[in-house]
Amino acid sequence: MGDRVHPEQEFLAFLEQGEFMLQRSRSSGNFLFYPRVAEPGSGAMDLEWVKASGAGTVYSTTVIRQKPPKTHYNLALIDLAEGPRMMSRVQNIPPDQVKIGMSVRALVIREDGVPMVVFEPAT
């Protein structure tokens, strides 16, 4: 890919390898998500990929209700320890037991053949 950043492609390529990576600006030290060609605000293009700690906190959560036989599922906004917020879901717990403020950790899973970042309770 050379020197130029290809944000979505590179993120997904890491994810394909089981790695959840975030971009960080070398000058500001700020992390960003979702991936971009430049830091929002400053426009700084000195971005590097850093492995995410995987630690996060539930900022908000909902249960999407479906008519049987389809099952209910969780949807959540996760504040990453590095700062950015992302949409995801919390699993390995009943969807309505996910609570705001809960500590969670990231997992890279594969669903319908596609790799994705989800979360589970940290304890």
Add this chain to the structure above:
Amino acid sequence: MIGHRSRDDVFPSGRSAIVGAATFGIGTTPGLNNFDLAAMASIKALAQIQLTPRDVDGLAVVVMDETLSVLNFAEYLGLQPRFVSNTRTGGSSFQIHAAEAALALEAGQCDVALIAYGSDQRSSVGKLVSSSRPSPWETPYKPLRPISSYAMAAARHMHQYGTTKRQLGEVAIAARKWAQLNPDATMRDALTMEDYLSARMVADPLGVRDCCLVTDGAAAVVMVRAEYARDLIQRPAYVLGAAHETTHREIAQMADLTVSGTAAAASRAFAQAKVKASDIDVVELYDAFTINTILFLEDMGFCPRGEGGRFVSDGAIAPGGTLPVNTNGGGLSCAHPGMYGLFTMVEAAHQIMGVCGDRQVAGAELAIAHGNGGELSSEAVLVLGSAATLAPR
């Protein structure tokens, strides 16, 4: 120095007015497409002031399925406009069109501005139509957009402020009571708290009765410079303030799910109009979901932050309450044809014009017409006033 807000906001307060305002086809209108519907509303609004399409030289229109809609619609009506706007920010587009039209009228770039919208979404698709590409950062998690985004705002408001499901229900019930006074409203059956609480859940804490309707419908307003307004209509709705604020697109990028851009937009629009929340007689806000009403009343300063749930309780925003809110029945019980913002403008203008029949708010001199686009992403506030409000304040 070039910088953010380096110059005073010199919006031409009170120098333009809405002189025609109409809706058409609320509910189900099979056999008419988006532009057919928008044309029906437009011709109806123009006819109120004895104008026809050929009098229009400024045009703003968006529809769900055509990105160049202003070109299509100018052609449809037989216009060659010298001012156009195709700004599309979702449901707030029309408030932004009005802000742009006020500037264009002031600058002499047009004399008669028409703002129009039409949607056949109920008859054609039967559900909320999306006009955005799927987000690669959200789609894998199967969000039920836009409901799940507003659900997470509601969950957050409950967590921070103790807002309850019953308080959300108060919003739905108040909207329904207003709708019962509006012969054009789609949902006019009684709605009790028991009905509300037993409605099917969709995305916790929001159930079916927390969500806007899916209807067809069209709306249009006509704006002219203030000096012509009184020649056309007895009680014009003068545009005293118009401001908007854009904060994000996707809900994960919204800094605080309990504070929308409405706060900043209202602050600027109220300053332009030289009014404060307590001066306002009637509020038409974008209630796509029950939580919206609570958030936006707080954002606009009608109650302290976090108090919105308590503020709407005990019928306070229903007919006979302390603050008339969404007097047409709102997106929850009157109409929600995809983008709803123009309907708040029509209702606010009609309240100022004094033509609202059973739901007319006595002494309505100052009204808010609010718009919300995306997922709490683009917020816009219009302050409309009667001739009495033009005196120096």
